[in-house]
Amino acid sequence: MVATSQTELQKVLEKAKAYIIDMDGVIYRGDMCLPHVPEFLQALEDSGIPYLMATNNSTKSPQEFADKLQGMGIDLGPDRILTSSVATRGMVEERYPKGTGVFVVGMQALHDAMYADGYFVPAERDAKVVVSGGHFGLTYAELRTACLAIRDGADWFATNGDKTFPTEEGIIPGSGAIIAALNAATDQWPEVVGKPSTGMIDEALQSMGTTRAETIMLGDRLDTDILAGERADMPTMLVMTGVTDKRELDASDIEPDVIVDDLEPLVSFYSAGS
Numbered sequence: 531m532v533a534t535s536q537t538e539l540q541k542v543l544e545k546a547k548a549y550i551i552d553m554d555g556v557i558y559r560g561d562m563c564l565p566h567v568p569e570f571l572q573a574l575e576d577s578g579i580p581y582l583m584a585t586n587n588s589t590k591s592p593q594e595f596a597d598k599l600q601g602m603g604i605d606l607g608p609d610r611i612l613t614s615s616v617a618t619r620g621m622v623e624e625r626y627p628k629g630t631g632v633f634v635v636g637m638q639a640l641h642d643a644m645y646a647d648g649y650f651v652p653a654e655r656d657a658k659v660v661v662s663g664g665h666f667g668l669t670y671a672e673l674r675t676a677c678l679a680i681r682d683g684a685d686w687f688a689t690n691g692d693k694t695f696p697t698e699e700g701i702i703p704g705s706g707a708i709i710a711a712l713n714a715a716t717d718q719w720p721e722v723v724g725k726p727s728t729g730m731i732d733e734a735l736q737s738m739g740t741t742r743a744e745t746i747m748l749g750d751r752l753d754t755d756i757l758a759g760e761r762a763d764m765p766t767m768l769v770m771t772g773v774t775d776k777r778e779l780d781a782s783d784i785e786p787d788v789i790v791d792d793l794e795p796l797v798s799f800y801s802a803g804s
């Protein structure tokens with residue numbers, strides 16, 4: 531499989547009214563901004579096309595991601611960044627009234643997303659809702675309380691299903707590994723919000739006020755970004771600057787609508803139109 535032709539790409543871009551953009555592998559790699567990213571974001575701004583960064587990472591707050599981007603020279607408000615913690619909060623809020631007791635298994639960013647404005651209140655075994663996410667400080671006591679609450683009938687949501695988390699030291703347990711531990715103890719599965727589920731996509735669309743058909747899902751991973759877009763019936767765009775290589779792309783059943791080597795063709799398209 532090769533990069534999409536200019537004509538095909540143009541057809542998709544002409545219909546695009548908004549973007550949901552994955553960050554790792556699309557915007558940056560490690561602490562390095564990827565080529566053409568600042569020009570691409572500027573082109574979207576200049577063309578009046580709204581976009582939202584959407585990440586499965588539940589361990590950092592939007593402000594922390596905004597700070598990270600700032601360090602790479604990308605100036606973006608935290609309101610342009612949707613983490614799976616924030617998306618989970620939005621989804622749970624739609625279903626439960628103010629004052630609902632929630633038990634959180636996760637890091638400060640998830641606690642803040644759930645509790646900061648007082649809509650939900652902290653609860654333990656008597657919680658109506660358990661929310662789990664990636665958690666580098668996980669304790670047995672937290673698993674125990676979550677297990678008891680879920681067994682007592684609490685509804686369980688997970689920010690994302692990623693089993694592992696890439697770090698400089700290597701691969702470490704992610705949110706999905708914590709789901710596996712709680713599943714072993716409860717025989718239950720959570721409702722997962724992050725990609726490839728469409729919960730996060732719906733939260734993103736709601737906040738931009740655009741429809742699925744007119745919003746492009748842009749990402750570097752087939753089994754999360756592109757699959758989420760496919761399930762949501764959105765146009766999907768794979769960029770080859772991240773984890774997917776040609777061999778993986780050829781072997782996969784998941785077929786992006788558009789494939790680009792990097793964001794340069796998008797920059798060209800928008801600068802030609804302005």
Ligand SMILES: [Mg+2]
Nearest residue numbers: 552554555750
């Ligand atoms: Mg990515």
